[in-house]
Amino acid sequence: MGNKVKPEVKIISKPESILKTIYTACRTCYSSESPINICEEANDEEKILKLIRKVLSSGHLSTIEHVQISYAINGISRACSHQLVRHRHMSFSQKSQRYVREKGQFSYIVPPTIGQNPILEEKFDKFMSEISRFYLELTEYGIPAEDARFVLPNAVSTSMVASLNLRELIHLANLRLCSRAQKEIRVLVKMMCEELIKTESWLSEYLVPKCEKLGYCDEERSCGRKSKEGGNNGRNA
Secondary structure, X not given: OOOEOOOEEEEEEOOOOHHHHHHHHHHHHHOOOOHHHHHHOOOOHHHHHHHHHHHHHOOOHHHHOOOEEEEEEEEEEHHHHHHHOOOOOEEEEEOOOOOOOOOOOOOEOOOHHHHOOHHHHHHHHHHHHHHHHHHHHHHHOOOOHHHHHHHOOOOEEEEEEEEEEHHHHHHHHHHHOXXXXXXXXXXXXXXXXXXXXXXXXXXXXXXXXXHHHXXXXXXXXXXXXXXXXXXXXXXXX
8 A cells, every 4th residue: 555665775976996096095195106106006905905994993084085975865754864964974966845746646654663563554554645635635726846845744755866975974884873773764874885885895894883883882772782881792783
């Protein structure tokens, strides 16, 4: 019932060689050689990774800001997009509810806590249908889409192009892969990370929840994956 959708994520732009880009930035800071020569002579992947890991472990993170990644994202709720746009160092081009008029039943996302209850999910679907009918009624009366959208819920699906540098992606992963984050954005960010790891497997150790980075949980309420004092307490998130 309804027009329910699931998230889709695809990388549409990234550097041809992420490792070489970062390596060139790292070496330039500590070398008398020109960046051009450093980049052209960067061919030893083992050597490149060794230096990058050393520089990142020292906290010299400006070197990974040169890597810009753009994602095409579809099928997330407006609630999820509102969380995503709170991240300061990202750029967004999002489907406009002013200029894109909904025709027929709009697509929407059902939160898992509602979807696992058949009775509540049925009521949720019916409510989305009622909103859709009223939205269409408003537009048929000549109400512009920019005003008719006031009745649309946070559940309505949206699409966007989102761009960010690698430093911000790691920060995003550290925060939003935490089990304390809402499920929908955890799924979205995991998909974003997995898309990049497909071609950059070395990043799997950085695109993790913050407890993996810190070695302990700094949340007021812990899921139990890591203890508050530090180390693993034997439970899995």
